[in-house]
Amino acid sequence: MDDGFITLGIETSCDDTAIAVLRGAGDVVCDALSSQIRDHSPFGGVLPELASRKHQEAIIPLLRSVMAEARATPRDIDLIAVTAGPGLMGSLIVGVMAAKALSQGWGVPIIGVNHLEGHLYAGMVAHPELSPPFLCLIVSGGHTEIVTAREGRNYTLLGDTRDDAAGEAYDKAAKLMGLGYPGGPEIELMARDGDSSSYSFPIGMKGTKTVEFSFSGVKTSLRAMIDNLKKSGSDIPTPDICASFQKAITEALLAKVKLAVSQTGIKRVAISGGVAANAALRDELSELGHANGWEVYLPPKKYCTDNAIMIAAAGYAAYSLGERSDMSLSPDPSWSIWKN
Numbered sequence: 001m002d003d004g005f006i007t008l009g010i011e012t013s014c015d016d017t018a019i020a021v022l023r024g025a026g027d028v029v030c031d032a033l034s035s036q037i038r039d040h041s042p043f044g045g046v047l048p049e050l051a052s053r054k055h056q057e058a059i060i061p062l063l064r065s066v067m068a069e070a071r072a073t074p075r076d077i078d079l080i081a082v083t084a085g086p087g088l089m090g091s092l093i094v095g096v097m098a099a100k101a102l103s104q105g106w107g108v109p110i111i112g113v114n115h116l117e118g119h120l121y122a123g124m125v126a127h128p129e130l131s132p133p134f135l136c137l138i139v140s141g142g143h144t145e146i147v148t149a150r151e152g153r154n155y156t157l158l159g160d161t162r163d164d165a166a167g168e169a170y171d172k173a174a175k176l177m178g179l180g181y182p183g184g185p186e187i188e189l190m191a192r193d194g195d196s197s198s199y200s201f202p203i204g205m206k207g208t209k210t211v212e213f214s215f216s217g218v219k220t221s222l223r224a225m226i227d228n229l230k231k232s233g234s235d236i237p238t239p240d241i242c243a244s245f246q247k248a249i250t251e252a253l254l255a256k257v258k259l260a261v262s263q264t265g266i267k268r269v270a271i272s273g274g275v276a277a278n279a280a281l282r283d284e285l286s287e288l289g290h291a292n293g294w295e296v297y298l299p300p301k302k303y304c305t306d307n308a309i310m311i312a313a314a315g316y317a318a319y320s321l322g323e324r325s326d327m328s329l330s331p332d333p334s335w336s337i338w339k340n
């Protein structure tokens with residue numbers, strides 16, 4: 001395979017329809033996304049049925065515009081890489097079926113990509129100098145995981161969340177405070193004007209010696225806090241609550257990154273997923289890395305959130321190592337790639 005090899009990436013695992021064209025291992029030709037945030041925001045979360053219908057509407061127009069922008073014809077495409085799981089079944093089906101139809105119609109090979117392996121590649125596309133072994137904190141609306149990535153696509157799950165994902169905690173907290181969706185960016189914005197030492201939130205698992213998270217308790221505690229403030233007739237100090245909440249989530253995440261580094265001895269740390277767009281988390285991880293002599297990789301926000309470049313890059317890497325899919329490729333909503 002040469003550097004002119006062209007991969008078309010397709011990502012529809014949750015609520016973003018994303019299509020990208022990648023040249024070689026990491027040269028971005030075109031990267032496009034159709035967001036469903038406005039469709040889901042009245043509900044404060046992703047409605048699976050609606051997500052599936054919106055992907056179905058968006059995918060062909062997006063494909064046409066990506067091919068036009070990349071000035072590509074079907075004959076230019078060497079590989080179609082599509083997210084086959086984990087994710088929402090109705091969403092995954094749209095991407096996988098589109099990819100299979102294109103593969104048949106164009107006579108181009110297809111490869112099914114694991115969405116979380118895609119998140120690992122987000123760091124490598126954004127930072128070509130990043131190579132395994134490294135640790136990755138994948139932190140989004142559906143995932144909160146610390147993973148080791150080793151040579152040869154060898155991945156280990158060090159630990160994940162027992163209940164809610166960190167992004168889910170942000171979204172639920174925003175809803176409780178009457179803020180918009182998605183909650184993370186709203187809380188981050190409010191937190192800028194708040195004092196993070198105003199309130200203290202209990203975060204499960206923070207002091208344990210295992211790489212594990214729990215974010216369900218923080219929501220209960222926030223609800224009780226808001227109820228009490230309302231009962232006492234006080235104004236809700238939303239910026240202070242947001243700053244304190246953000247601090248608690250950030251501390252919980254970083255405590256386990258620290259533990260993961262000490263357990264594995266791997267001092268190269270990357271971050272991916274929607275919550276990785278959070279400036280407080282990015283700044284504090286940088287500082288922590290600086291203080292402890294780690295290499296820290298913070299991909300730009302557009303590669304942290306769901307995108308098709310990371311899927312194309314992971315697909316290209318797997319294909320280069322001889323992996324293939326065929327027309328039997330089916331979405332697997334709970335596909336796991338961890339070798340523990």
Ligand code: KG4
Binds near residue numbers: 166171184274279
């Ligand atoms: O990776 P992503 O775009 O989609 C999936 O969940 O797969 O992540 C979305 C999640 C949402 O829960 C959102 O609230 C959170 O990431 N998020 C943030 C920020 N931007 C997005 N959380 C905290 N701070 C942010 N700036």
Ligand code: ZN
Binds near residue numbers: 115119140273306
């Ligand atoms: Zn994701």
